Amino acid sequence: MVNRLKHFQVFITAKYAGENKDLFERNIYLLRKQAVVQLCKQNVECYVVSLSSSTVVYKGQFTPDQLYRYYSDLTNPEFVTHIAVVHSRFSTNTLPSWCRAQPNRMVAHNGEINTLRGNINFMHAREGVMKSKLYGDDLHKLYPVVEKNLTDSGCFDNVFEFLVRAGNRSLPEAAMTMVPEAWEKDEDMSPEKRSFYRWAAMFMEPWDGPALMAFSDGRYVGAILDRNGLRPARYYLTDDDHLYLSSEVGVIDLPVSSIIKKVGDFVELH
Known part of the structure; x- marks a missing residue:
């Protein structure tokens, strides 16, 4: 790929990470923000895609x-x-x-x-x-x-x-x-x-x-619409306990018989 960028994967840990996940998330958030500031000052073109113990x-x-x-x-x-x-x-x-x-x-x-x-x-x-x-x-x-x-x-x-x-x-x-x-x-x-x-x-x-x-x-x-509802959203809850939400219907091919709730119904998840 001509426009392919360089990717680097960094692993960060701390002794308390397993015991206090919220503190760890806050600290690596601070680390990322500081890194972005320093990279910007040095005119380094770099983007931190994600830095979290919960998401990639x-x-x-x-x-x-x-x-x-x-x-x-x-x-x-x-x-x-x-x-x-x-x-x-x-x-x-x-x-x-x-x-x-x-x-x-x-x-x-x-x-x-x-x-x-x-x-x-x-x-x-x-x-x-x-x-x-x-x-x-x-x-x-x-x-x-x-x-x-x-x-x-x-x-x-x-x-x-x-x-x-x-x-x-x-x-x-x-x-x-x-x-x-x-x-x-x-x-x-x-x-x-x-x-x-x-x-x-x-x-x-x-x-x-x-x-x-x-x-x-x-x-x-979760998901939320603007106050005027100017963008669409549709959801399906299926009998295998999966919830699908998308901007249009038909994004996922699902058997009609598997759908137990859909847009317009109240969804309660346990």
Whole structure:
């Protein structure tokens, strides 16, 4: 491949990694952010695809079939996972590149963020006043929260990950903060949910635009639509306890008899 890049796989460990996984994840997140800053200062073209004990990201300028042939892990029968987030669309508003390919580290995004410039500016302005119980005086080492030369999806992923790692937010809390529902005039919304959105609105402005966001930390996986529902999402729950969610129907060929719930039904997973 003419435009093939150099790949390096790095393994990091710590004595406490098995006993305190959350602390380990926070520390390697800090390590990655610091590495990115230093590489940028030295004008080194490098992108850290993923650095986590829970997830591995495989991506590039490929079609889905090419991706499987390029990364042999994906065709290894001993390589198993209970969740997978797959993104196969090409970017429509930025020049494609290996580092801009999706999925990102925690998020895969179908759509675009129309409020991006304002979101980035507000996030940069907050860096002077934010505090974190988890990082304390080291919080500034995570700045800039939004890195340079990223797509709108990459910027969203930066902030989403920051809320989870430094803000100790759960995945649903981070998603609902950044992509809130149209809650102000929804009379059917519960008081508890309305209170959350009111609190979140004081903390951060919405990242608005047509969007289907899928997100995962390796343990949980979820998805959320923009408040106007401008991007589609369809799901199926099958009798072998698998949940499939995609931007269109027909992505996976499934026997109709195996589907026990689908879009429009309430899904409860155990």
